Amino acid sequence: MQARAFAPAHITGFFEVFLTDDALTSGSRGAGVTLSEGVFTEVEATPARDGEICVEVNGMPCECEVSKYVAEALLADRKERYEVYIKHKITVPQKQGFGTSAAGALSTVIALNQALNLGMSETALAQVAHRAEVECRTGLGDVIAQVTGGLVVRTRAGAPGIGMVEKFYSCAKVVVFLVGSGIETRKVLSSPEIIDRINHYGKECVAELLRNPGVERFVSLSKKFAFATGLAKGKIAKAIIELEEYGYEASMAMLGEAVFVISEKPEEVVNLLDYPCITASIENCGARLL
């Protein structure tokens, strides 16, 4: 019983945090783009009395708390017990604001639903992934964006089926420069002062983007948010300003030490800064079974 699924990476440009007593109504408003790169997951489930869940990332064993969490959640109601192997192939860096934990969780539930023939809907599966993200404090809005695809404006916080989004298509490319080694999302989200600033500017940016949507506007509002909140500093701020001097609007992938540009001509951008760099298309499809 084997199956494969893909969930796109998701770069958040700005956001506003909503935490409630319930993981499904918790989440974020905000906006981001999903990428043609992300997490490809293969699951294999075999009946076994002492069902263990093993996770691998790019060939190496991994703790991957969120992926284990969702697999346990899907297995919890089953009478049968299974040994489950989850193999992630992650084609973007981790801890750099690409939403890889959410993409890993989402592709795991989609593949496992198929492998075990659970008959769960996309919304029900995505809710399991969203709950895992919120409870593990690894993300708040990636799952609903990754299920949707495109430029996704999250207009109401919460899991798929509760939160609401507006989707915009785009055939632009995204260039991401990795200017540092990464940030732990849960560390940033544990400071009340920073969350106050995030919520103030996040709300403003969502309203402004909805008044006049589009990827260019998304990038310029993301930049405004990154500086106004103080999240863009040091090497990140320097890279954004340098790109601006070359004539390109850029901002920071929330929450990573990564700076992105959206352009129809990525080849003109990739060599502008001396940092490792990833290029991908905006993915207009959401997560899916392969």
Add this chain to the structure above:
Amino acid sequence: MQARAFAPAHITGFFEVFLTDDALTSGSRGAGVTLSEGVFTEVEATPARDGEICVEVNGMPCECEVSKYVAEALLADRKERYEVYIKHKITVPQKQGFGTSAAGALSTVIALNQALNLGMSETALAQVAHRAEVECRTGLGDVIAQVTGGLVVRTRAGAPGIGMVEKFYSCAKVVVFLVGSGIETRKVLSSPEIIDRINHYGKECVAELLRNPGVERFVSLSKKFAFATGLAKGKIAKAIIELEEYGYEASMAMLGEAVFVISEKPEEVVNLLDYPCITASIENCGARLL
């Protein structure tokens, strides 16, 4: 100003009609699968004082009422005037229950939004296509299914943003036999007696599928619906029964003279009947910009 988009074909298995005074709240409940085949649309818009809209299907000029309707709707609010060429490549037969008019309309609005940089959301675009379908009486539930992708259960009637769906992923293949030359949707939907029967059994089938979802169940409920409503008759009924004798559940694509089987092994099915036959994957992605 050129752009391309794709919308998947959609085979409806069963449905229930909802007509109100407003096209956006009109529609259908029901269930169907979207296919990897469908309508590829290229649009080209050039500023011109006497803006004409020309539509081509597979290289031939075409009246294509629904595609013209949506192009006019998108252009209506613009100050500038444009000449618009819409070129559809349709990879499934028309008038055979594949939802080609909806797929044509949907791919047109997605491409034209990009070509003219209108900044409209997926939901806003799909509402234009849904309205065109309802007002031209060419379909009621295809647009919302084609925007979603997969096995789509329409649980509340209406346009995207108003109607509601449950999406199920599947990697099965669909084999469709063309047993006749096609049916005009608007003719069937103009008889009150047949609509009464459709609504009675359509409602039952939606409830049953949601109790126990999956593609096999979708096909068996579709068969029940096709016979109970009397829509499956003559060559269509004969083909369904013949496939059943070979051990395959089959039903009728609503509304066409077409019979479909969903199978992991389509090669075992394609030669069972002596009719032209189309094989496609279930498409788990919705309509999209290319």
